[in-house]
Amino acid sequence: MAVGQRLKVDYWFITAVVCFLLLACPAFMVFAPWTSAITVAEATERYPGQVDPKWRAVADYHGRPHEWDLGTIGETPIGFAACTLVLALGVGGSVYCCYRSWRLQRDGLRRTRRCT
Numbered sequence: 001m002a003v004g005q006r007l008k009v010d011y012w013f014i015t016a017v018v019c020f021l022l023l024a025c026p027a028f029m030v031f032a033p034w035t036s037a038i039t040v041a042e043a044t045e046r047y048p049g050q051v052d053p054k055w056r057a058v059a060d061y062h063g064r065p066h067e068w069d070l071g072t073i074g075e076t077p078i079g080f081a082a083c084t085l086v087l088a089l090g091v092g093g094s095v096y097c098c099y100r101s102w103r104l105q106r107d108g109l110r111r112t113r114r115c116t
Contacts, residue, residue: 008104009101009104009105009108010101012097012098012100012101012104013097013098013101015093015097016093016094016095016096016097016098016101017094019089019090019093019094019097020090020091020094022090023086023087023089023090023093023094024087024090024091024094025090027083027086027087027090028087030070030083031083031084031087033059033061033068034059034068034070034073034080034083035073036059036060037057037058037059037068037070037071037072037073038057038058038059038060038072039057039058039072040053040055040056040057040058042058043055043058043060043065046060046065047065050064050065051065052067055067055068056068056069056070056071056075057069057070057071057072057075
């Protein structure tokens with residue numbers, strides 16, 4: 001495989017890792033608790049005495065209620081849609097860049113095998 005070809009493979013792979021680490025992982029860290037966020041009224045029934053009525057919403061972390069500042073999905077559907085879009089772009093971009101890297105590497109290996 002030529003040096004320039006190898007650099008392209010590396011660049012696509014680095015871009016895939018960056019998409020995953022900077023977009024997909026943080027978006028997932030927000031997306032996952034948001035899907036289980038409940039209203040303060042529901043949380044007060046489930047966890048009596050553990051929920052502050054001033055909270056906007058409550059997220060359940062392994063059976064313990066915590067304040068969730070972003071609200072429930074029903075309260076902020078545009079924010080949840082934006083988070084979902086960023087998550088989809090991060091995962092999709094990572095998969096696409098990995099595919100491009102794999103494809104360039106495969107094509108480069110085919111060319112070098114034919115020459116020998």
